[in-house]
Amino acid sequence: MDETLALLTLVLAEGPLAPRRALLRSAGTARAALALGIAGWRAHGCTPAQCAALQGPDARSLATAQHWLQAPDHQLLACTDAALPPLLQDLPNPPLALFVAGDPSLAWRPSVAVVGSRSPTPGGRALAARFARCFAEAGLAVSSGLAAGIDAAAHTAALDAGGCTVAVIATGPDLAYPPGNARLQARIAAEGVVLSEYPPGMPARPGQFPARNRLVAGLALATVVVEAAQRSGALITARLAAEAGREVCAVPGSVLNPRAAGCHRLIRDGAALVERPEEVLELLAPALRQQLPDLQSRLAAPTEQAVSTALPAHWAGDRNYQTLWRALDHDPISMDSLITRCGLTAPEVSSMLLAMELAGIVVCVHGRYCRTP
Template identity: 60%
Template sequence: MASLVPGDTDALLVLALSGGPLRPLRTLLDQCGDAAHALSATATAWRKAGCTPGQCRALATPDAAALERAQCWLQHPRHHLLGWHDPDYPPLLRDSSNPPPALFVDGDPTRLWRPAIAVVGSRNPSAGGRDNAREFAAALAAAGIAIGSGLAAGVDAIAHQTALTGDGGTFAVIGTGPDIAYPRHHGPLQEQVAANGAVVSEYPPGTPPRGGQFPARNRLLAALTLGTLVIEAAERSGALITARLAAEAGREVFAVPGSIHNPMARGCHRLIRDGATLVTGAGDVLDEVANLAGELAGALQKRLHAPIQSDPEAPLPAPPPPDPDYQRLWQALGHDPTGMDSLIERTGLTAASLSSMLLVMELEGKVSAAHGRYTRI
């Protein structure tokens, strides 16, 4: 049986396992300052924050088996728990309408800071829809844009698979616990995405697939990305839910037109009639999200205490920001592609720190990345 060791991580797990509405849990965290103090607060404080009776019971008496499963999952070095007050909590998600108080991430959490486009569509796309999904995902990844999707069959899977071979990377937002693949045969793909990008869920390890969790998952995907691109969708489609949520979150919505005789294009045509941007190539998408991508880059630079270039016309200086770790990384980089393992060995820094600094250098145009290897520009 698991015992609750005093500490913020275990307390945050208990909050995440309590279920129910999310707003009271965020309120409780804001009022108490951190998860440990939130969990040790009185039942009166929990009720005052808006917690339901069921949440109060779960906070008072945590599910020992579920807690132990989550604790065991977190022991893997690739597994992370991002809390509401964690400085690595994705800024785009924090600013959305109903963000979760905790995120379970299998992979690199900095992927959730990278400018990304959600690519979604039919689970049974036409041959043309498959081609479009590959072409858009490949072009966006080549431009350094991450591809976000939901790891579903069809367009989602094609987008992830294509992005895994590009420079932008990919992340998946799933509607199960981070240790459960759905559909089940996507287990190998989920492992690939986690190993080379990130798999993110608001649901604790062990959470099985349930119908209502997938529309909820879509709001996270919409919030974590600069815009949502719908490749193909019928008139009643989960992809249209993601598009609607993206619009409600103030994100761009893009739709690829198709034949008027293709039933899988009718959802896209409806989106275009309702105000979505008609796109015929990745350049159309990139032009629309450039400003928001710049804002996200600024947020990341602020998070990492890196100076922001004030004059966009001024030439970028050759050395990185005047920080010892950046200087060490800059010296470790060369003009030949260098892998992460070599950079860790040369600098003595952690993979997480290096990933964050390399992303800043990419955004500043000092470093190029291809197939997991980094080069000075």
């Protein structure tokens, strides 16, 4: 049995994740885990049903999963695989394995989760698109759960802005839920990345959505909630984000809008109140700058190799970015001096500098900024 087939066997043995994850990590490889036999499986906490599934996996399910994996840009990453994003590995309940459609390295990019109501108001949908577009233009990935409403609006806006988006779904990677998002899911797989911990052919089940939400929250440095009722899956994502030590932000709304009640509850419970996407970027700036060298190394896009003599096209028509770009020189300059030169506010300059750093056209040297040499 090869390693992929052995890993699929572990994935298809439905039930508690922890025993199978402990089994794989202890053995080192899926093949070695299966070779331990029933005694070894039971010693790691596998249930009788799981032991039976490990002994005799469903042939049809195995064939379906193997067929899906044969397509280009389809992969299966184990929790022991170095390609699995470290933010997911650090979760209290990380996935056993992930089915990946698209470029798995995109899941490593610093991201912000944008989540909310499945039936938003037109204003809420527009707000989600605005936030997602700004994050994408700043060089961040936009992650969400590919649900109807806010999720779909955020994914679409990120792609339309030429940015990266990561969709974590609650079905097998070959299915779309709701079915109306099938075309968007295919676009994300082609231009971004779709992740699922469920094998091909697995339909949507109620318990899989909260499990999916923990991965959405875990992948992102911050979760932004746009319109959520008091009983909403978005609030579950926000809670899981807080438990994972991530930032939680909520966009306030009208007290007459029941879809804003969940956001107001989050704010009362300590979430950051944000009205503009730049406020989220400012909140994340310290963590992003700390992660930048490792991320650039992982993504094979080190700042030192970036060469640019002009602003990227999507900023060339923005007067504020033009002003800041002209104020920057090849000699490092302080933030205060840049603010004085540009006549912009500190939050505006901070968020734009962060976006330029992520794009590789600006570097920060001991707290001072200059164009990339």
